[in-house]
Amino acid sequence: MGAGRPVVMAAVAGAHGISGEVRLKLFTPDAGNLKLQSRFEAGGRVLTLKSLRPGPQGAVARFAEVADRTxxxxxxxxxxxxxxxxxxxxxxxxYYWHDLVGLKVVSPAGEPLGEVVAVENFGASDLLEVRLAGGRSVLVPLIPAAVAEVADPLVIDAGWLE
Known part of the structure; x- marks a missing residue:
């Protein structure tokens, strides 16, 4: 599930101050998860994390390769x-959301239903955005009553897709 694709941890939102720090928009629930990594691929180059702290709407980071505001x-x-x-x-x-995106979705009988195109969470539980064969998308809660099996393919009770 998703093993070949790189995982997006954050995006640079802009500069912070004049000494080369950057503001990050996080795609992980905890800024500390970035500290588990020392190097990031960033648009064709590698950045080495020197420091990280919570910041406005995300985190503030310093990378060894970034020396100034410009x-x-x-x-x-x-x-x-x-x-x-x-x-x-x-x-x-x-599950890592990254691993769920791209999974084919089938009914308990094995009938193809669609594909997971995104995962969201608005507070209650994770929601799988499933694009159905006709192009319409539906949100399905990632709970046992809706998702019978998290595997490749993902087994979803078709009643949740109406």
């Missing part, structure tokens, strides 16, 4: 990615 501002919009195999294993029943 260099920091040039990174605006750059995605920071890591190889999937650099992430720690999760306990049973927990």
């Amino acid at each position: 260099a920091a501002e040039a990174l605006r919009g750059t995605l920071l990615t890591v190889p999937r195999d650099s992430l720690p294993p999760l306990p049973d029943g927990e």
Whole structure:
């Protein structure tokens, strides 16, 4: 599930101050998860994390390769990615969203239904955005009543797709 694609951990939102720090928009629930990585691929180059602290709407980071505000501002919009195999294993029943996107969706009888195109969470539980064969998308809660099996393919009770 998703093992070949790099995982986006954050995006550079802009410069912070004049010494080369950057503001990050996080795609992980905890800024500390970035500290588990020392190097990030960033638009064709590698950035080495020197420091990280919570910041407004995300985090503020310093990278060894970014020396001033001009260099920091040039990174605006750059995605920071890591190889999937650099992430720690999760306990049973927990999943990296990255691994769920792209999974084919079938009914309990094995009939093709669609594909997971995104995962969202608005507070209650994770929601799988499933694009159905006709192009329409539906949100399905990632709960046992809706998702019978998290595997490749993902087994979803078709009643949740109406």
